[in-house]
Amino acid sequence: MKYLLILPLCLLAAPLAAQSTTPSDLIANYTAEAGVAASAERGQALFTASHTGGKPDTPSCTTCHGADPRAAGLARTGKPIEPLAPLANPERLTDLKFVEKWFGRNCNSVLGRDCTSAEKADVIAWLSSL
């Protein structure tokens, strides 16, 4: 019977698991790792610039996300991408695993390498400043 108590506890914990973090926590953590203060300007520059190190079809973050993170983007497959800015899409930047998965994939696609903690902090700082 004791085990039955575990179930409501799990249910209570479920929203916490989905909302494992907040934009400000993410900036704080990545800044701590980087040892440099986050800069929204540098984040914007990285996000909107065209890069050459990555895969040829995706020279920039804006290729798929669009130039305005408050608006929806469009994947090369024709599928819409929800806005990145937390103000336009409160679900954004609330799940650490999700954030790490997509930084991992997309930094490689666009830059041809992993993003540094400083770059992640910059981009998130810019996105949450919008």
Add this chain to the structure above:
Amino acid sequence: MTDATTTEISIRPERVRVWDIWVRLFHWLLVASITIVAVTGFLFDASWIALHIVAGLSAVALVVARVIWGFLGPTHARFANFLRRPAVVLSHLTGKESGRYLGHNPAGGVMMLGLMGIVLMLGVTGLAGLGGVLRTGPLLSLPYPVGAAGLEIHEALAVLLLVMILAHIAAAIFESRRSRENLVRSMLSGTKESRPGDHTGHPERARPFIALFLILGLAVTATLLLPNGGRAPVGAPVAELDASFDDECSACHLAYHPSLLTGSEWRALMAGLEDHYGEDASLDPETTARITDWLVAHDAATVQTRPARMFAGTLGTSAVSMTDSRVWNHLHEDVREEIFLRAPVYSKSNCSACHGDAETGWFSPFHIQIPKEPSK
């Protein structure tokens, strides 16, 4: 033109009823349904299939009713009146025997039988294709190769029917000139001029009520038997999608159904997610393994669908993506290139923009709807 007739018969020639109203209705409704079925079949794309099937089944129903009328109708409606021994047909065709037939002449009778037979065979082979290939309709669990063969025969018969229709029209024109009468008008009015020495055949009384009873009985039986009643066909693609597969794959694109590719194609694809059609789509190893296993377990070999037969194996050979393959481009040759590039499709990989059932792996022609271009 009618000089010969007027000198021979000084009074206005007597006109007699040859084609009863049902024979005439049958003829012209068959003309209409065959026109629709031919235009939708030969000229229009797959999205017209529903109309094609409705018109085709109508033609079959008309012929079935006509066959019954061929035994129970009035004199010239009956097979006994116009189906004659091969020797008679031959002597008619060679001109040895030259009397005028009030109903169908011996050659015409053969043509009637042929046209009706071909329409019925087109119905059977069409339903075989609908069942075996598209896996719906009364024959929905027919083995795929049987359905595919049915469609091949269906196409050949359709060409044959067109040729026969042309011959039928040519013969009607030729015969009209030869016997100086308008046979097409007779098929509208139902009457022909009575002439001395006509072959009229043995007079028969119509049995309309028995015929009606039989036709209604067949119609009721057909409506009870023909719909598939929601039965699931053998070899259907897996309906329940794996949650990880659905989540991960549909994050960027339509979750392409496992039945579209072979197991080895899925393995190769899942092993190369770091460079997945120009993007990094890598997943953690456990998720990759789980999705790969599920894809392989429900691959093309496990189903009997048309997309599986057409696309499985295309990635392994020449094409990088399905949309590069010859078969894909052949199937989409009627769709203008800009449709794929503009809103709301944007990409050839966005199947579900036009195929409402793309996620199910069926890609049924019944569910194709090419979106209208957005107004500017």
